[in-house]
Amino acid sequence: MYVDSAKCSATILVVAGSSTITAGIHLPQAGPASSGVAIQRAAHLAEELGYADVWVSDHLAVPTGASYPPSPWIYEPLITLTWAAAATSRVGLGTTVLVLPMRHPLVTAKSVASIDRLSNGRMILGLAAGWLEAEFEALGVPFDERGPRTDEGVAMLRRLWTDDHITDDFPIHSSSYTSMRALPQPDRHLPIWIGGHAKVALDRAVRVGDGWHGAFLSPAQTAWRVEYLRRSRPEPEFPISMRTRWDALTDDFDTILGELDDYIAAGVTHVVPEPRQRNMDDYLRSIEALAGLMARAGVTFEES
Numbered sequence: 088m089y090v091d092s093a094k095c096s097a098t099i100l101v102v103a104g105s106s107t108i109t110a111g112i113h114l115p116q117a118g119p120a121s122s123g124v125a126i127q128r129a130a131h132l133a134e135e136l137g138y139a140d141v142w143v144s145d146h147l148a149v150p151t152g153a154s155y156p157p158s159p160w161i162y163e164p165l166i167t168l169t170w171a172a173a174a175t176s177r178v179g180l181g182t183t184v185l186v187l188p189m190r191h192p193l194v195t196a197k198s199v200a201s202i203d204r205l206s207n208g209r210m211i212l213g214l215a216a217g218w219l220e221a222e223f224e225a226l227g228v229p230f231d232e233r234g235p236r237t238d239e240g241v242a243m244l245r246r247l248w249t250d251d252h253i254t255d256d257f258p259i260h261s262s263s264y265t266s267m268r269a270l271p272q273p274d275r276h277l278p279i280w281i282g283g284h285a286k287v288a289l290d291r292a293v294r295v296g297d298g299w300h301g302a303f304l305s306p307a308q309t310a311w312r313v314e315y316l317r318r319s320r321p322e323p324e325f326p327i328s329m330r331t332r333w334d335a336l337t338d339d340f341d342t343i344l345g346e347l348d349d350y351i352a353a354g355v356t357h358v359v360p361e362p363r364q365r366n367m368d369d370y371l372r373s374i375e376a377l378a379g380l381m382a383r384a385g386v387t388f389e390e391s
Contacts, residue, residue: 098139099378101347101358102385108351110381111140111181113330113361115370116167118158125367126167127174132371136378140179140211142330142359143167145186148225165198172206180209183330183359184282184300186217188236189226192243192260196269200248203273210273213300213328214241215282234287235259241279241295248272280328284312293319298326298357306349313354328357335376336362336369344384 099110112133115125130141149159168180180202187195203210216237217223223230239259246253249272253264280300281292289312292299299316301309313327329350333343350358362373 099137099381101351101381108347108355109139109326109357111142111179111357111359112138112374112377113142113144113183113359114167114171115362115364115367116143116164117156117161119160119365120367120370121160121162122367123170125370126162126170128367129371129374130171130178131174132374134175134178136375138178138374138378139357140181140209140359141168141171141175142181142183142213143171144183145189146219146222147189148222149219150221153219165202168210169202169205172202172209176207178209179211180206181211181280181359182213183302184213184215184280186222187214187240188216188233189223189228191262192240192257193247193262193269195240196244196247199244199277200271200273203275203277204271208273208275211278211280212244213280213282215288232259238291238295241291244279245295248277280326284308286315289315292316296325298328300328300330302330303332304329306346306353306355309350309355310353317354323356326357327355328359329355330359330361332363333360333377334362334364334373335380336364336373340380340383343380347381347384 101108101110114129115121133141143164144161145164146156146161149156164182164185172180199210199212216233220230223233236259239257243257246255247269251268252266254266256263278297280298281288281296282300282302284301284304293316301312309329316327335343360377362370364370364373
């Protein structure tokens with residue numbers, strides 16, 4: 088079953104009883120399926136099919152022989168989202184996730200604000216502290232400082248996006264501001280979804296996040312984390328998002344539908360499947376097939 092591609096102003100919502108769950112899709116950003124044409128075609132198709140948002144990952148350097156990520160060929164995420172934004176007009180643009188301490192927050196703030204303004208307010212900044220130590224070493228960033236750098240980095244983003252003529256010191260980044268200006272700023276509250284599965288990451292999401300974005304956890308592994316988050320952030324405007332490895336061309340449909348039901352039961356409110364196809368045409372077919380599969384689960388289309 089395939090979703091009517093004419094419904095280009097809709098957002099995919101999986102409905103289960105009184106619960107709803109929005110759906111995004113990961114773009115073909117890495118490996119043999121990736122190219123400028125593939126990224127724009129996938130983003131445009133996702134928008135036509137009614138996906139809520141499109142997503143990209145972040146790795147700058149990968150050790151030879153690493154088991155993950157599966158390919159060292161990965162387009163830079165913010166450039167990729169800019170490219171996708173140019174081919175679309177409605178669909179959200181997200182990072183799953185940007186490793187904030189690998190970049191100076193001033194550069195990140197400028198880049199993300201620029202994408203948000205140029206795309207008419209479509210950015211979702213998913214960010215986390217990172218896990219690949221060799222990548223930090225290649226950048227000359229102390230791996231054991233990634234937590235404090237993330238916390239200070241988020242504070243810097245918010246200041247740079249909301250204040251003008253900033254005077255302040257940010258010691259972890261050795262940054263000093265005396266009546267500094269960094270425009271343009273987003274003309275809205277730009278959402279930050281905090282990634283990471285450890286308690287320190289969950290606490291960060293509760294403290295400074297607008298949502299939480301996990302990756303590749305089972306529904307059972309997700310459930311206690313959702314319960315922990317909801318104790319402090321019960322508001323429905325705080326999304327609980329999960330990236331999955333679902334691929335409708337290779338995975339059993341009933342397995343995907345069962346896991347989707349289990350995620351909803353665990354409290355997940357947003358999913359981002361990442362097809363595993365290795366060429367552009369199959370990747371696009373998987374995006375379309377996943378939309379059709381979600382329709383079987385009770386997808387409705389709601390004007391955005």
